Amino acid sequence: MSSPQKSFIYGREIGFNYLDLKERPKTSTRLKVESFDQLLNNFKASYFAGALLVQRQMLIDDLAKFFNNSRWNGEDFMLMINRHVVTPEMFLYRLSELLPRFFGLKEIAFFRFHSSAAPAKYNLTKMFNLSGVFLPMGIGSKEHHCRRWLPIQLLKSLAQNKDSEQKSLPQIAAQRSRFINLNEEFFTISLAHGSRLNKATNLSGAMCFRINQPFKDTVKFWDDPAIPIMDVNESCERCGLSQALCSDRAAPAAIHQQAQKIKTREKVLDQLIRDLG
Template sequence: MEEDYIKLIFGLKLKQIRTDKNLSLFGLSKLSGLSKSYLNEIENGKKYPKPDKIALLSDKLDVPYDQMVSLKLDKNLAPIGDLLRSKILKEIPLDLFGIKESNLIDIVANAPAKVNAFISTIIKIAQHYNFRKESFYLASVRSFQEANNNYFDELEQSVLKFVKAYHIDLNQEISSKELEEILVEEYGYIVKGNELSKYEALGTLRSVFVPKTKTLLLTNEIDESQRTFIYAKELAYNYLEFKERLYTFPWIKFDTFDQVLNNFYASYFAGALIIPNAKITDRLNEIFEKDTFDTKLFLNAIDTFNASPESFYQRLTNILPKEFNIQNLFFLRFTYKAGSEKFHLKKELHLSHQHSPHANETNEHYCRRWVSLKVLKDLSENKKDHEFDIQISDYQNDGMKYLVLSSATKDPFKENYYRSISVGLLINKQLQRKIAFLADPNIKTQDVGVTCERCAISGCAERQAPSVLLEKDAKNKKIEMIVDELNTKFGN
């Protein structure tokens, strides 16, 4: 599409020069002797004129030839040029979202000033919130997940084919030893388990893959479930034949969108292999059919698999929409340092629509009534391995309630750090049909907000900051109401 970008930029420049000189397409046609339809195709990025035609336009418009053919746009259209020449549009497979690149070009060509204003706005927002290319890629993948209800049947089928090819029994817990054997024997891996721990700076890394020698380096701090997940991801990269990939876990940086997308695919494959669809669906059916919530049964369901609580909750976001038609849900992961009052939302996923609990970058205080934060505080104080709780969160401002399940565990790589994983299910008629224990009186219902600054709950003992943004909105609405009354009073 490089040629199309050049055509479009030339067309944008020609249109800008023409309008600056107060010329219509008809007028430029009369001036240059070129047909109006031909000039229109040039301005819309459909055609690129031959050198003699460019020389003719340059002469008639009194603009230097070099300026005409330069890919540099003036400041009014520069953001569009930056976007068109950037790697972002080239790297993101727009077909994932049902978008044709030619359609984007048509939009830009038909309304360059408006598109430019929109792009400039996005750039300013991105700069204000330190929004990087990596953030854009991750947000794109998250949108892709949400658009597909986070269920990908091709990957599920690939797992079943893999299992059949390597005679893996999904009725049994999958072990790291079983997967390591396939990596070594089938794909020629060399696995070293004591190298990364020698380097203090690599304290947060769990694995590094060296492609030249197919050497997988692991840290000593990982447990059995983490080791199994890492092996499963490596098998996914090889079995699915992904060339563009990330080489560290967790990632440090990435260069292309394909790397980010394939990392997601490999993680999905790993989760579907370790936590098979049929097996987790059976466990959930058993839990959902009971009239009261059985905490022990739920925790046993997590322990059924050789997986971390986070992997189990992630898998819920695949299975609930597909097997139970529960599509209004969210997934959240918070981190917390013991003794602090700051909670950081590091990962989120929202299916169907943007639910109330979502990340903000404005230093507001998340509602301390969220069970996601409560389990973190509880775990940091009682020092258990796993803290679990469940509640019904009533967002009175939105008129919505969510059944929220949340687990907290210690961060194995950071001293005094903890993380919680939560899944929230919108309570509606569909959920009431699927889950029998929703009326369980032992499940606490809690009035909650999103952040203290936007919360209208009065007398909240957990409040960390006054509701300044809510008060500002109320003040503005009052001003608007008075202005409307004055217009009515003196408008006749």
């Protein structure tokens, strides 16, 4: 366990005691949750730990300076994380707490994925979505997350890296994610690294911003031409792109094909009704 992870656990314990939260999970909430109050109290204690480790005004000042750059710079973003001595996931989660109130960036989403090295499986372990747009999370338990989405791409890259020391170092990238068939675009910042606790597992976190006018006004590098623009979808099963257009496809477009059949049937029936009328 890394020093930032230990600090977070200690900070959360302080939070449970300082906030006098009696009902609490005895282990990780991912393993067992016995009640809603346990989940809520764990959130409160975790929020307390994040605020304790990442001082609010210092981060606001850092972000204001970072957002004022005309070019995206992943190294500068990593310097911010290292300055606050927290894990990438903790840092992104703390961002989600401050951005709506202090920067007016309210349409955001946070995702955390775990993946096994072989065979490659991508599990969504934490998320919240304040954007009002359905993001590529894979609705059904058997659906496949869009492989074009940045946090998945970074996990795929990590899986191909056999150097354990390199895998432990966070990879960072940015992407403008453009939804197919929707007039929506998101700016995604993602970090990925190998797990210290399980060498067969890789982790990634992503902060997504809906590209609207408040975002454009606040983040000067939003249209940096060096940032790749990628067409994405919700899941492979819901995507109409052919294999020729998407080499990342991981499953047939079964749900999309079924939806197209229904649309075709409805169109034929509507035409028949008009002809009979």
